[in-house]
Amino acid sequence: MDITVLSIFPRMFDTLNESVIGKAQEKGLLNLNIVDFRDYTTDKQNHVDDSPYGGGAGMLLQAQPIYDAMDAVEKKTPGKKRVILLDPAGKTFNTKMAKDFAEEDNLVFICGHYEGFDERIKDLVTDEVSIGDYILTGGELPTMSMIDATMRFVPGVLGNNFSAEEESFSHGLLEYPQYSRPADFRGKKVPDVLISGNHEKIRIWRLKEALRKTLDRRPDLLKTIELTDEEKKLLREIRSEN
The missing domain is CATH 3.40.1280.10 (SPOUT methyltransferase, trefoil knot domain)
Structure with a gap:
């Protein structure tokens, strides 16, 4: 370019x-x-x-x-x-x-x-x-x-080609919380699901937390994107928890 x-x-x-x-x-x-x-x-x-x-x-x-x-x-x-x-x-x-x-x-x-x-x-x-x-x-x-x-969206610029797509706003939602080692730092523990090894549960957790963060911090964004049936279901769960 x-x-x-x-x-x-x-x-x-x-x-x-x-x-x-x-x-x-x-x-x-x-x-x-x-x-x-x-x-x-x-x-x-x-x-x-x-x-x-x-x-x-x-x-x-x-x-x-x-x-x-x-x-x-x-x-x-x-x-x-x-x-x-x-x-x-x-x-x-x-x-x-x-x-x-x-x-x-x-x-x-x-x-x-x-x-x-x-x-x-x-x-x-x-x-x-x-x-x-x-x-x-x-x-x-x-x-x-x-x-x-x-x-960041030009192929080859980022070391991980998926990085730009995973981050906040790329799909209309804010990015889900992320953690690194150690799993327990000063009593603050990484959510169990992230160390479970169950990739499907991790995917759902991340999606739900991205929706939760967006609803909490930028609810206006939810009006601008077309949610999937899965996202709508998770959003209803989040609202029922509040």
């Missing part, structure tokens, strides 16, 4: 050379290209922002540097691209979106700063995305989060 990021703070992305994403680059599963779009400004002072027409507080990112940077990206890696603009007004990023992005060959992220973008920049993009209902100082941190979440 090719991922290009347009930012005026390229060194912030050095952290993606570490851990799982760093290893993905070493394996050739990810080609990460960070572009400082300040390099493409025609302003003598290298400004990439200006005040908005009509007045108002703050500064806007100008169209010219980003358009010229995108022209250079297209020359370097021609072809179809998914271009993502980090925008607080965009759709909220989630696991489904990460999976969709992971199926693409070429992603481009445009990181904003200041009070926003010249509206004409949006003509370049395919997706306007936010990571939540709050404002950060720039789009770099949200972009890194999206890249990390997306790359």
